[in-house]
Amino acid sequence: MLKVVIVDDEPKLRQGLQTLIPWGQLGFAVAAAAANGQEALTVIEEEDPDLVIADIRMPVMDGLQLIQHLTAARHRTQFIILSGYADFEYAKQAINYGVAGYLLKPVDTKEMVARVKGVRERIEAEQLQRERHQAEIRDRDWLLHRLLVPQDRAGDPARLRSMAAEAGLLWSSYEVIAALPQAAGPGHSDVLRQLADAWRPIIEGEYRGVITLHPPYVVLLLQEPLRGRQRREKLYLELKSAANGLRFTAATGGGTAAAPDKLSPCYLKARESIEQAFFGEKGRLLGPNPPVYPVPDPEWLSGGSSAGERMEQLIFRLYYSLDAGNHAGVRPLIGEAAATFLLQGQDERGVKESFFFLSNAVIHKQIGNSSRKGIGTEAVSRFLNGIYQYEYLVDLLEETHQFLLALAEDGEPGGKEQELKKMISFIHRHYAENLRLDTLAGLLNYSTAYLGQLFKNKTGEYFNTYLDKVRIEKAKELLGQGMKVYEVAERVGYANVNYFHSKFKKYEGRSPSDYKNP
Template identity: 30%
Template sequence: MYKVFLVDDEPFIIEGLYDILDWSELGLEIVGSAGNGKEASAALRTAPADILITDISMPFMNGLELIRDIRGDRPDIRVIVLSGYNEFEYLKEGLVLGIENYLLKPINVEELQATLRNTVEKLDREQEPPKLQGSDIGILKENIMYRWVTGGISEAELAERAELLHIDIGRACFFVALLRTDGDPEALYRTAAELLPPAVPFHDLNGDVVVLFLTDDATEGKREAIERLQRLQRRMEPFGGCRIAIGSVERDVGDVRSSYANAQKAQEYFLLYDRREMLDYASLPIGGEPALRGLPTEMNYEKLIFAKDEEKLMQRIEADFESLQQLEGMTPGYLQSLAVEMIIQLQMPFRAGQHGGPPLWYSEGIKKAAAAASKEQLIGIVKEAARRMMESLRKDGRSPIVQQVLKHIHESYAESLSLKSMGQRYHVHPVYLGQLFLRETEVTFSEYVNRYRIEQSKRLLKETNEKVQEVAQSVGYWEIGYFYKQFKKYVGLSPTEYRELS
């Protein structure tokens, strides 16, 4: 069994950690605990541990100081950090120190358990290569592939996992295809898995089937891939058909995310080419003209959109048109295609997690840009789309990403909720997301989650006969002591007192 050492200045947290998990079932045993970093540092020298679970804010020596101190003797110790606050600077330093995970209090049992299982797997792997099969491999492969195409995995971890999953990342070229159907999505995935190997199919958050092709010859490999994709389309005709968007060919494992992003852009062009069943990024004006790559169309409008700075956004659009006009080889046709691309860029912050059709300003803007007859018309159309987009934001008062996070909290408050998981879900760095959330809601992420959970618990205490512990678990608190503490903090009464008064 691997040995675990606990550090927290709140005794009930230590007690709760002892009780909330079946440690032996995880292959773990708790060998000791301490109330601050100084005590822990001394104890760990006489009672070595494989895993350290520590709070951040403690007297005498905080959690980060403890990690730095103990790393000198035990560089291999695995560390899981607990915190009651969104301490961004602590989080960033913790990442530098190589922590396994940063968990916000109240501790979600499932998230802690998953982190511990993952940590045990890593420790096992250091001693003996794991033997995975069946559904375990499928789940792991989906996770690794999605993180690869979205840039969420280091090359070192990718190389390790790819070897385990028998994925040959040593090929010369990589490109992504996005498959979408209005018919049977399960039939689409089954057909892709049957017809496309050794290419690797998996799902993304939009419900599309993503297929990553790996080849040594860009031209021949892509030709063969397109033939197989066309065969898949014919097979899918009885099941509702499918549309396919192909991304750019990349020559480095770290650039696969660019191919995925460009496949997403190509997918947006189906709005313009509504009679086509397959679109290749390289055949679109924005992707197919070498002289026009890396243009201001790679512009990051997201920051201006999130900041709701309409004036600077308009200035940026005008400046981009001015820059485009000056480029050698620019033609009216390319300028028109780039205007369409600008509108697509305006829509990209809304894409993650979006369900249903695109907004009206977007679809109308694309069609108007495709029919425009002059540069002045193009500028006016793009700026009109930007104005309508900003107006929709003003009506709601919050940026698209914060809207999505709030919606997720309201629908899933009983589940594990952390900035890290939200960042992974919506492809945003958790530190940036935390700062944006604080700016737009005027409370931290954990504060908002706690307040919302307590409001839901008040409702359950009034309307049901559930035991207090059951109410706590129903709203996402698995430590009854922590639930009591938070309830008293926000309500001024204990849950029992509140129920009696209600």
């Protein structure tokens, strides 16, 4: 039985309509009655009636306001309007909302019966149309699923084209787009339907293509190829606007399919692009080509260094750029690190783990050699753990950049003099490491020869001589503490004890053993 709700502020009329009209014979049952529009809203939300009979003039909320509210809320309810002669002009406004009938008071029973019969026929016709449309969608979705993920890869192309023609899907070209909602849990299927319903008006409603669900994806099949970046960006913005706050990642199939049986490879490419979305461009319709990051030195990558050695070099270069106050060089180094990890074939998890290791090492070096207490361990822990939560590599790079800059010591006034002071300080703190002038020159954006001359002008010594003297002074201190010669050599940065011996004798005029045991 269909449901009807009667809304009128006159109790006698409400009662009369409930008892004088043979509702059961007409296929209806009176679900409820209300005295005004506001009261009716509550009843209608509870009962979801098929027909509402409402007076045009009522206190609190009149019939026209009631219709406006229900129409805006997309209720499929049919309306019959009641009014007096004086309200005819007013009632015509309601007719613009597509009401099923308009009757003058006092209500004629026969006329009401005829109107209700017409409403029932209208409801049944619309229901039949919806059922047919749903059946067509089910048939179309079945075909689309077969085209997107065919059970038999060697299926008959002619048969598939024939089926596509019957479903109205035989077009001259196809563009496949897959969209993955950024949601999880039991409500995921609801989000899929919400996205599909939100996009149908701008895709199917404008005859641009069709939409189907292939969990966990919403699939858009477009008739016109998205040639050019501008058209892709325009469509993405349309989808984002229509999604009304629902977040999603979308990708194209990387090309146009010329026939229905060619859709599957495009769909698989779109899915692959979504799976690699971490490396893609944020806020865009993804494609098969990820962004390009700064390419590391080819000689470095083609050399014999292991992945661990390259990581140590990245840590050193990044830390020294921060420590030397070369903040402009930090962002390119972070990008170079990303490119290095990608060229090593690392996936999303691997890149995040590498950035965790890199950032952790640089942070601990920076904290260990700094008197600043501005950023506490809680902030460091929050940043490091957050590395695994980023959805896009570009966000990870930017946040890493910002955090390391915030962690670095506040720079003193810049200039060559200040840079040289920091360089000298760095040598005194890192003399045991593999310090090279060309490496430091690259980090400070100077040529090796120019930096070498600046350094000699400042210290009166060539770089390597100055470094050797710092190491020898530290070696004398350690020898005086009773350490063995080979231990001291390794501690101050000389891997070869004989080389250490020759350097020590050069600057001190005697061997390390003679110095230790005068």
